[in-house]
Amino acid sequence: MDKKLERILQRVQKPARYVGGEYNSIVKDKKDVDMRIAFCFPDTYEIGMSNIGLRILYGVYNSVDGIWCERVFAPWSDMEAEMRAAGIPLYALESGDPIKDFDMIAFSLGYEMAYTTILNMLDLAGLPVRSKDRHGLTPIVIAGGTCCYNPEPLAAFIDLFIIGEGEQVNIEVAELYRQAKKDGLTKEAFLKKAAQIDGVYIPSFYNVEFSQDGTISGITPRDGAPEKVTKRIVEDFDTSFFPVNDIVPSTEIVHDRISLELFRGCIRGCRFCQAGYVYRPVRSRSVDRLVNQAKSALTNSGYEEITLASLSSSDYRGLGDLCDGLLEWTEPRKISLALPSLRADNFSISLMEKVQKVRKSGLTFAPEAGTQRMRDVINKNVTEDDILNTARTAFEGGWNSVKLYFMLGLPTETDDDVVAIAELAEKVLYTWRQYAQNKSRGVRITVSTSCFIPKAHTPFQWEAQDTMEEYARKVALLRSSIRSKAITYNWHSPETSYAEAILSRGDRRLGDVLETVWQNGGRLESWSEFFSLDRWLDAMTQHSLSPDFYTHRERSLDEIMPWSVISDGVLENHLKKERTAAYAGMITPDCRAKCTGCGANTLVKGLKCDE
Amino acid sequence: MSSYRAEFSKTGTARYMSHLDLMRTMQRVFIRGGLSIKHTQGFNPHPHMVFALPLSVGCDSVCELMDFELLDDEAPEKIKAVLNKTFPDGIKVLSVYKPERKFKDIVWLAVEGQYEYDSGIDDEKLDALEAFYGREQIIITRKTKRGFGDADIRPNIYSLTLKREAPDTVRIDAVIAAQNPSLNPEHLVNALRQLAPELAPDFALFKRKAFLDKDLHIFK
Numbered sequence: 001m002d003k004k005l006e007r008i009l010q011r012v013q014k015p016a017r018y019v020g021g022e023y024n025s026i027v028k029d030k031k032d033v034d035m036r037i038a039f040c041f042p043d044t045y046e047i048g049m050s051n052i053g054l055r056i057l058y059g060v061y062n063s064v065d066g067i068w069c070e071r072v073f074a075p076w077s078d079m080e081a082e083m084r085a086a087g088i089p090l091y092a093l094e095s096g097d098p099i100k101d102f103d104m105i106a107f108s109l110g111y112e113m114a115y116t117t118i119l120n121m122l123d124l125a126g127l128p129v130r131s132k133d134r135h136g137l138t139p140i141v142i143a144g145g146t147c148c149y150n151p152e153p154l155a156a157f158i159d160l161f162i163i164g165e166g167e168q169v170n171i172e173v174a175e176l177y178r179q180a181k182k183d184g185l186t187k188e189a190f191l192k193k194a195a196q197i198d199g200v201y202i203p204s205f206y207n208v209e210f211s212q213d214g215t216i217s218g219i220t221p222r223d224g225a226p227e228k229v230t231k232r233i234v235e236d237f238d239t240s241f242f243p244v245n246d247i248v249p250s251t252e253i254v255h256d257r258i259s260l261e262l263f264r265g266c267i268r269g270c271r272f273c274q275a276g277y278v279y280r281p282v283r284s285r286s287v288d289r290l291v292n293q294a295k296s297a298l299t300n301s302g303y304e305e306i307t308l309a310s311l312s313s314s315d316y317r318g319l320g321d322l323c324d325g326l327l328e329w330t331e332p333r334k335i336s337l338a339l340p341s342l343r344a345d346n347f348s349i350s351l352m353e354k355v356q357k358v359r360k361s362g363l364t365f366a367p368e369a370g371t372q373r374m375r376d377v378i379n380k381n382v383t384e385d386d387i388l389n390t391a392r393t394a395f396e397g398g399w400n401s402v403k404l405y406f407m408l409g410l411p412t413e414t415d416d417d418v419v420a421i422a423e424l425a426e427k428v429l430y431t432w433r434q435y436a437q438n439k440s441r442g443v444r445i446t447v448s449t450s451c452f453i454p455k456a457h458t459p460f461q462w463e464a465q466d467t468m469e470e471y472a473r474k475v476a477l478l479r480s481s482i483r484s485k486a487i488t489y490n491w492h493s494p495e496t497s498y499a500e501a502i503l504s505r506g507d508r509r510l511g512d513v514l515e516t517v518w519q520n521g522g523r524l525e526s527w528s529e530f531f532s533l534d535r536w537l538d539a540m541t542q543h544s545l546s547p548d549f550y551t552h553r554e555r556s557l558d559e560i561m562p563w564s565v566i567s568d569g570v571l572e573n574h575l576k577k578e579r580t581a582a583y584a585g586m587i588t589p590d591c592r593a594k595c596t597g598c599g600a601n602t603l604v605k606g607l608k609c610d611e
Numbered sequence: 612m613s614s615y616r617a618e619f620s621k622t623g624t625a626r627y628m629s630h631l632d633l634m635r636t637m638q639r640v641f642i643r644g645g646l647s648i649k650h651t652q653g654f655n656p657h658p659h660m661v662f663a664l665p666l667s668v669g670c671d672s673v674c675e676l677m678d679f680e681l682l683d684d685e686a687p688e689k690i691k692a693v694l695n696k697t698f699p700d701g702i703k704v705l706s707v708y709k710p711e712r713k714f715k716d717i718v719w720l721a722v723e724g725q726y727e728y729d730s731g732i733d734d735e736k737l738d739a740l741e742a743f744y745g746r747e748q749i750i751i752t753r754k755t756k757r758g759f760g761d762a763d764i765r766p767n768i769y770s771l772t773l774k775r776e777a778p779d780t781v782r783i784d785a786v787i788a789a790q791n792p793s794l795n796p797e798h799l800v801n802a803l804r805q806l807a808p809e810l811a812p813d814f815a816l817f818k819r820k821a822f823l824d825k826d827l828h829i830f831k
Binding site: 001006007009010015016018019020021022023248250251252298299300301302303304333334 | 623624625627628629631632635636638639640641642643645650656668669697698699700701813814816
């Protein structure tokens with residue numbers, strides 16, 4: 001180990017995050033490797049190692065001979081200060097080598113508030129943050145992940161974006177790079193070729209023009225870059241790579257368990273939900289394959305907990321069989337099975353009983369809104385009866401802790417909708433009084449509200465976000481409406497939601513703002529202790545941009561959106577129809593009841609959605 | 612059901628794992644190896660393993676001890692081989708055997724330390740260092756459960772020798788109290804920082820070498 005680093009590690013918090021050496025981490029012989037990739041996660045080790053996308057792509061990249069993909073995470077503030085003071089550049093965990101000299105630096109973008117961390121990591125690596133200031137072919141800085149559905153705020157910093165699922169396209173880009181390196185191509189020549197790969201977006205190949213009012217007047221591709229970049233998906237999800245021989249961190253991470261990925265996409269079509277749109281179409285893995293993957297992953301890792309990961313696990317067709325298959329194996333081994341994000345409408349007693357045999361944890365439901373009217377607007381097809389029946393089942397089964405998640409600031413929301421959240425919580429409490437088996441232990445009902453942020457590629461992408469004052473007023477209203485002491489109310493800070501809203505529908509002019517925020521100390525801003533709204537507002541002022549232009553402005557339906565080059569396969573007309581239905585309070589049945597013809601099933605030829 | 616004791620080393624990158632990290636890792640290593648370890652009884656059963664004396668983060672060791680029970684008897688050599696297959700870097704089982712003595716018989720701990728002086732250390736300074744540890748009393752302020760308190764650590768040092776290994780490195784070999792009360796070797800440096808800062812090294816790294824009983828025999 002580097003002597004300087006050894007000294008620093010004695011002084012920083014949780015040094016195990018910075019040394020690698022975990023079981024199953026991949027170390028290749030450098031002489032067998034002609035391409036080195038630094039897979040960078042713009043948050044801490046504990047967050048990044050919990051990310052299933054990172055684990056999949058780490059496995060996919062390293063399965064290719066000659067490519068060595070290593071992990072890089074953002075250092076905590078104490079470590080960053082020590083590294084800068086000692087002149088230690090950002091290094092990869094597996095080799096300890098500085099990433100500046102790697103061929104490719106790949107960022108995973110899951111959350112807008114991580115953007116400044118990306119700039120900081122490039123700087124820590126010793127690289128210019130702006131794409132135009134990095135002249136050579138090495139390193140190419142790429143990014144993928146959910147946030148890339150609106151890549152524009154990062155357009156100045158990232159050389160190449162990958163849109164959609166990375167399993168195949170990442171390898172295509174890597175192979176093209178290897179060839180380009182052999183052929184001695186320039187960065188520009190490589191990017192020109194890469195732009196021809198489906199699912200690749202090269203921001204520097206698009207001229208974006210703005211009108212006087214700040215909206216976009218035109219986007220023009222150059223050098224043969226496509227007018228539309230459509231997302232990629234794996235051709236066959238069932239058989240696609242799943243890591244069953246995965247890294248086992250030596251120190252505790254946030255999701256310290258096996259996550260089994262049941263399916264991608266979601267049949268529900270909640271109108272606020274970006275994930276529900278951009279991960280379409282619905283594709284699942286078979287029960288047998290999942291049970292085998294679970295067994296291998298648990299045996300190979302030694303984990304004693306497994307959870308099911310997907311957007312709405314209770315919509316998995318074979319959920320009953322899957323749970324039987326898993327429990328048959330996990331129970332005798334004292335391995336616990338956790339079921340996350342269940343919907344309130346099809347939660348079955350038998351499933352609950354089955355899982356309860358191993359460990360009983362709290363129940364979480366997301367009704368999202370307090371009134372049926374509001375839930376119809378957002379197409380959250382859950383009724384009050386569904387929620388209360390499920391709660392009754394849970395309380396009868398001995399559960400005594402329920403968490404309820406809601407959003408404030410949804411389109412068309414009135415004060416009645418807000419107060420109804422309190423009423424719904426009171427009804428859940430009343431249900432407990434009526435049906436709880438053992439009342440002596442009391443009950444805990446937690447109501448949490450977050451601030452609705454309109455997201456790109458959803459039917460609400462044209463909406464205005466509530467102001468922070470309005471959100472605060474609604475929080476106060478809800479607070480005063482909750483009377484019982486058994487109900488705890490938590491609410492998100494509107495400040496981060498405000499900054500997130502600027503970025504999530506932002507255009508490329510925000511690049512200057514991002515750079516200024518970073519220069520003024522912005523990093524690790526998904527952690528409240530490092531977030532400052534004032535820093536964002538000051539930077540907006542400095543660059544003569546109005547935050548409200550991005551957040552509180554309703555867009556006209558014919559406005560050119562900053563992300564209009566990017567397609568997730570869903571037709572824009574479908575989004576407009578859904579928006580009209582929302583305002584009419586009309587629900588759209590889920591995809592299983594009736595195909596809505598959103599268009600995502602045409603992404604891969606011959607693909608059947610939700611089969 | 613049989614009881615076993617494993618002696619293992621924890622060095623290099625594994626030095627930064629906390630005691631809790633180590634316990635989790637050990638649990639998983641048993642599962643990965645297919646060895647069925649006895650679980651605790653109770654509301655939340657977990658694999659039962661007992662460590663001799665928890666090791667501080669940042670300290671190497673080549674003499675850690677861990678007791679456990681297996682539901683099915685296995686040859687110690689086999690257990691050692693199975694465990695060593697799936698450790699993270701820096702952890703290695705050195706031997707597995709049936710324990711005969713209890714951890715409470717551990718009295719002393721042999722440690723080795725490297726003190727690094729960036730601007731070098733001359734004879735005069737080395738002599739002063741030797742004189743320092745030879746004092747009758749070494750009273751330092753340390754953090755306790757109830758705030759800060761003064762304590763004389765001199766009785767907890769059985770022996771201590773110094774040797775200059777390089778112009779800028781001094782090697783310390785010491786036998787210090789292992790338990791009741793224990794002396795964290797870090798306090799050997801803290802004592803310098805508090806009482807003779809001019810002698811304090813720029814960097815110090817310790818390694819546990821062996822647990823010893825009251826007669827200074829190696830405890831196994």
